[in-house]
Amino acid sequence: MTQPLVIFDLDGTLIHTAPDLMASLNHAIEPVGVEPVHYDDMSFLVGRGARVMIQRALEMRERSVTAEEFETLFDRFLAFYAESMPGQSALYPGLDAAMSRLSDAGMPMAICTNKLEHLAVRLIERLGITSSFVTILGGDSIAVRKPDPEHILETIRRSGAEKAVMIGDSSNDIVAAREARVPSIAVTFGYTDIPVEQLGADHIIDHFNLLTPELINTLVDAADRKKP
Ligand SMILES: O=C(O)COP(=O)(O)O
Ligand SMILES: [Mg+2]
Incomplete structure (x- = not known):
């Protein structure tokens, strides 16, 4: 599996x-x-x-x-x-350790962003994390972008995955995930003009310390149980 x-x-x-x-x-x-x-x-x-x-x-x-x-x-x-680039841009606290935990558990990682692909690629390159991701889809990589669920579905297809969890900070991410029938995690430290609690995510975290393989598996199992 x-x-x-x-x-x-x-x-x-x-x-x-x-x-x-x-x-x-x-x-x-x-x-x-x-x-x-x-x-x-x-x-x-x-x-x-x-x-x-x-x-x-x-x-x-x-x-x-x-x-x-x-x-x-x-x-x-x-x-x-x-x-x-990279200017003042920096990884959020705890992200390195969280990515190591996911990677040690054999979970592949991808990026689905509305940022233009070449800017996203350049930024993660300059921050030295490119090799952590199997797929990077930008806002101009395909004809649509978040909140269109196809942006997430294409990220999953290109990664060769069967199941996924989406982690994001704004309604674009959570709406796209819901419509793609992918469980979602909202982070509280990003950029949203709607309160995070109102985004309708399946789970909320306020620090990457809370992002674990167990949480990912719990969300995927819960989503599986909801399927007809
Ligand atoms: O660049 C933007 O406006 C949004 O980018 P994001 O999808 O990575 O949050
Ligand atoms: Mg965002």
Whole structure:
């Protein structure tokens, strides 16, 4: 019997990226002369990828731009963000040990993120954790992305797994998991504008110390029992 796949979201789940995303976003929108976004705004801005982050920031500042101007801002974001990696971005506490526990139990790990694939790949490379993951799917890797369940289902298929658990910080992750009929764990330390308790995850953890192979197996077994 193969071990379940453990799928991680990236921003706000594996890696604390908000300070660098904020700096890059503020650099990107600087030419249109709006007030920079604040750190507290990031929970609302992050989650659906860089384009939506920039769009939401402009909407927050009631500023509209032409499609052409938008592409310039987007390119400014990409260049600045890629160049500054890893910046202040860091793995959340306890993640190294948690990944070792899962790996020792034979559980493969994957990333399913709405971050653009090349940015996700570059960031985990710079943080030295690439070899831990069998599959990395970004927000532009296939035609859809979270909260579309197909993003998670394709991650599972490409990993060659039969069962999986999704770990994430926002409604995109938990909704996608539920619709993919994959049990989910929500983390409390990420970026969400909806209280974590209201996301509807099967389990909540506030530290990676609590992420164990036993927890993964319990969630997979419970999900199996619910199947008709
Ligand atoms: O980049 C984003 O907006 C979200 O990325 P995530 O799916 O890894 O949280
Ligand atoms: Mg996230």
